[in-house]
């Protein structure tokens with residue numbers, strides 16, 4: 001159950017991330033009103049042992065053996081079962097240190113540049129000619145939806161990252177890429193369609209969008 005996965009701790013409401021707040025809204029029956037009610041608190045109280053295990057990749061400088069890849073991974077957070085291969089190479093001094101899931105919930109963030117959507121993705125002036133806008137056009141989306149799509153992709157990606165629902169991609173000296181599946185309604189009939197978004201992992205739970213559309 002998602003709630004169980006998402007909450008291992010009792011957190012004060014003002015410390016919850018926007019995502020947790022939106023989850024809260026779903027589980028906060030309107031008839032109870034704006035009160036921070038006991039029912040909700042009960043949902044938050046879950047054994048700490050039920051929280052998913054997250055780890056922080058930590059690079060330790062030992063002499064001159066700085067490696068670009070390990071330096072990029074330094075401080076990055078991963079679900080324990082979905083971390084890059086460790087150790088990364090012979091004599092890698094990095095460690096995978098457990099981190100508190102509450103820390104992940106409170107501080108993980110997704111970030112994207114608007115230019116990735118307009119002009120890049122929707123390509124209104126047909127400059128890039130990558131054809132990535134075709135799928136969106138067939139689902140009824142135009143450049144007028146760029147702001148909505150940007151916010152929706154950031155929101156869903158954060159929720160899925162927190163739930164450990166991501167796939168590791170290429171790792172090199174630029175860093176670790178992950179992909180996250182995004183679902184949006186097809187305009188008109190409301191049937192859901194999905195596609196993969198691409199992200200680069202940075203330290204302390206930051207994900208930065210590399211491509212809004214990395215394929216079906």
Ligand SMILES: [Zn+2]
Pocket residue numbers: 066067068069070071088089092
């Ligand atoms: Zn290394």
Ligand SMILES: [Zn+2]
Pocket residue numbers: 059067070088089092093094
């Ligand atoms: Zn290393």
